[in-house]
Amino acid sequence: MKKTGAEIFVESLRHEGVKTVFGLPGGVVLKIFDVLCQQKDIELVLTRHEQGAAHMAEGYAKATGRPGVVLVTSGPGMTNIVTGLADAYMDSVPLVAFTGQVSTDLIGNDAFQEADNVGISRPCTKHNVLVKDVNELAQTIKEAFYIATSGRPGPVLVDIPKDVSIAKAEFKYPEKVNLRGYNPTIGGNKHQIKQAAEEIMKAKKPMIYVGGGAIFSDAADEVRELAEITQIPVTMTLMGLGSFPGTHPLSLGMLGMHGGYWTNMAMHYSDLLIAVGARFDDRVTGKLSEFCPEARVIHIDIDPTSIKKTFHAHIPIVGDVKAVLRQMNVMLRSMDGNPAEMKALRSPWLKQVEEWKKLHPLTYKQGDKITKPQFVIEKLFDLTKHEAIVATDVGQHQMFAAQYFKGNRPRTWLTSGGLGTMGFGFPAAIGAQKAFPEKLVVCITSEGSFQMNLQELVVAAEHKLPVKIVLLNNGCHGMVRQWQDLFYEGRYSASLLGNMPDFVKLADAYSILGLRARKPSEVESVLRQGLKHKGPVLMDILTDPYENCYPMIPAGGAQHQMMLEDPPEIRLAKKGGAHKKKVDEGEGVLPA
């Protein structure tokens, strides 16, 4: 029996095991939504903005490892997900986005709500297709899911014209894909893996540098095994957090612009760098010409374009991180049966790292008047017993969270790394909570980022998704203000958010519990109360507007030359100088 394109769409999703679709309807996708509402296997989460749908799907995908699915209409529906697609492309998130398109006979006519969806999304998707014939729909969907989830994952867009969703065709879900030009390398080159293993055995000051690739290939166990058998310290990129336990003695936490002093020093003086699913981003390397000057580099990545893109690699290994590390660990084990000897070889290096750690640990001074953001995150880390899925937005709060919330498991750290998308965190938390209704999901955000997608509060309320929103409210775009302090003589151009909504009342308007902590002494009780609450909660926590995030490698600076605290002129300004006065005189930061 023949099925309509809309029915084929839903059937295909069912075959792919899709349980949840995030989306918003519109004219050209009505047929698809009509079929969706007549079945029970696939649930539609109706978002209030398409961008919310895209980030929810990202959160869902990051937390589960399964592809997130988005369904939106043509024109503005599609353009509203572009940020989500670009974000997913940067961070290699498996996403399949279905967009409606005007009927094939109208394409190119500037029809109502028409946009060149494939053209617009081309540079920010791994692959995209306009389906012109209903007979090709099932095959295209099969391939879209395959491409999105295999190799280096990424977003795939499938554009479905209205007439294709209505037209009928015989349906048989294809068993295999037919992509002669797409065949990702999985197993690494044996010779190179062996060479790498030999270098690892003899290195005196090695470092393991893990990126998001280790999480997407489920290689956390392999990374841990590698670190433990070789006694090599591990640092993670922002995207890689969780791939190695943050509380493990060999963990050095995050590296790069706001990484620990000890981490960046260890990187700088290392003699061997084992890059695992990481891509030498500029926020990691700082000034490239002075990055890891003494290190030999082993670079494992499934994406050949990541290798030698910005930084040289002496031993490049193209392949799936998990598969390569498995082979490598077997070799390493066979090379050395003596862990004691290994410990002895590495101990001077580990001792040195430990000294750096003692010299400049992460610090902040919590007084009794105003809450420091770091204090809130440390408290949260304790109260959640280190176990929560954490979604963050972008900015200072994100960096503080990366420094102080030392997550132990992969897929529990959801953040927008490459694109740095403010507004990502809250919808991403909803997506993760939808996938895991029983788990504790915390969204660490700030008033700036949160206001970019707060319309999705209604989704949390409607679906009874108990997301705990910890809103660090410092009344300004903190990271922008920090840069203005450091590099623009404290001229706060557009970084102070004057009028602030009352977030507790806002929560109330959405039938969500709202709590506020004005003083440091109230933080713990608010967090406790919020975490205990059964439903979604918005915790508005007023924090120090002047707190800056350190250590910091200034943009373009060398990795070992970090700023560790406010320079003297800024310290002065904070003590009643021009900046503070301006703020106090009504460009007001703190809500009364």
Place this chain on the structure above:
Amino acid sequence: MEHIISVLVENKFGVLARVAGLFSARGYNIESLSVAPTLDPTTSMITIVTVGDDRIIEQIMKQLNKVVEVLKVVDLTETNFLDRETALIKVHTKPEHRDEAIRIADIFRAKIVDSSPTTYTIEITGDVDKVEALINLLRPLGIKELIRTGRIAISREATRTDSPRREPALLKT
């Protein structure tokens, strides 16, 4: 250094845009471009002439390989190859120059494919040096219009061009 890159792709709409987009998105320039179906009508060959240092070319090759519809990428400059382009050159011919134009065309084994009382249109096929040389000789007569196809290139026999596309170049280093 100049490189001639042959890119075998699926013969589908949007593929050329994706390939061209890889260059524009990174600020790399395409010096010349030619596209046409191959013996197998489901595939097309794109010949791209571009300029870049080794790092840029390696990145271009890898990025091209990454495109789902790209089947094979070969940097012909690394091999022994033949390249050709065709140009159509419309020259002004005052009566006293008409003979000379014919003589110059003859020297290059070029053909006069159209003539009017005041112009000749000359067709030339050859490698870049030959085409450029002819253009330079005709320039004093006054070139009214010039059109070039962009270069196409093919490997000479017994080279490594038929290595499978998914063997990443970096494995060799």
